[in-house]
Amino acid sequence: MKSIFYPANERGTNDIGWLKANFSFSFGPYQNPDKVHFGVLRVLNDDIIAAGRGFGMHPHDNMEIITIPLHGALEHKDSMGNTGVIHAGEVQVMSAGTGIMHSEYNHSQTDDANTLQIWLFPKERNIKPRYDQKSFVDTLKINQLTTLISPEKNAGSLWINQDATFSMGDFDAGQAITYDIKTPGNGVYLFIIEGAIKINDRLLNKRDGIGVYDTSSLIIETEAVTRLLILDVPML
Numbered sequence: 001m002k003s004i005f006y007p008a009n010e011r012g013t014n015d016i017g018w019l020k021a022n023f024s025f026s027f028g029p030y031q032n033p034d035k036v037h038f039g040v041l042r043v044l045n046d047d048i049i050a051a052g053r054g055f056g057m058h059p060h061d062n063m064e065i066i067t068i069p070l071h072g073a074l075e076h077k078d079s080m081g082n083t084g085v086i087h088a089g090e091v092q093v094m095s096a097g098t099g100i101m102h103s104e105y106n107h108s109q110t111d112d113a114n115t116l117q118i119w120l121f122p123k124e125r126n127i128k129p130r131y132d133q134k135s136f137v138d139t140l141k142i143n144q145l146t147t148l149i150s151p152e153k154n155a156g157s158l159w160i161n162q163d164a165t166f167s168m169g170d171f172d173a174g175q176a177i178t179y180d181i182k183t184p185g186n187g188v189y190l191f192i193i194e195g196a197i198k199i200n201d202r203l204l205n206k207r208d209g210i211g212v213y214d215t216s217s218l219i220i221e222t223e224a225v226t227r228l229l230i231l232d233v234p235m236l
Helices: none
Strands: 002-006 012-015 019-023 041-049 054-060 064-071 073-078 083-087 090-095 100-106 113-120 130-135 146-150 165-171 176-180 187-194 196-199 202-205 209-213 217-222 226-233
Touching: 002 202, 041 187, 041 226, 054 073, 064 073, 064 083, 073 090, 073 113, 083 090, 083 130, 090 146, 113 226, 165 176, 187 196, 187 202, 196 226, 202 209, 217 226
Parallel strands: none
Antiparallel strands: 002 209, 012 019, 019 041, 041 113, 054 100, 064 090, 064 113, 073 083, 073 100, 090 130, 146 165, 165 226, 176 217, 187 209, 187 226, 196 202, 196 217
């Protein structure tokens, strides 16, 4: 088993007033040749968006884009005709494929929104663009992982154009979670949304990340009440 530690306090940052962003990997003004991607995981941005503000229409192509609101809600509009609001507890996916335009704004006029935006390199390029979103409010249960995204089309999770599986869970302190890699050869990027865990005798705290690879399973121990995001992704 091999691992790469991504401390929260070493993430790139950008504060332009209405947007306060933290970058786990090189993005925009933050460029670090040692932190460009982990396997097909290219972007993990932790954004705080001011009330009523957001990103105007802008293009994407050949990227799998996943948005996970942690607090608040985002208004979405795209060139495929999709409009709506995505709330905390929901997950949004877009396969940009041959190209899309979209915008996203904080739905609230009074409160900040905190979202994770994640980009993966696609499995197949130049596919027809697609959009989907799903609520997991009723499926997230304490001390168990819930599959948010998978490479298989089924009713329980969202599908993306990549052999990747995303799981999330809320755990009490003192839990030992055995996680089996879902696709042989994949690595796992663990992101601590809240709380603290220990893996391979390394302690990780809020917003820390660790990439683990060359293994088929791992054991995660929770050191506090913890919300954990697990990204099971192909390694390049």
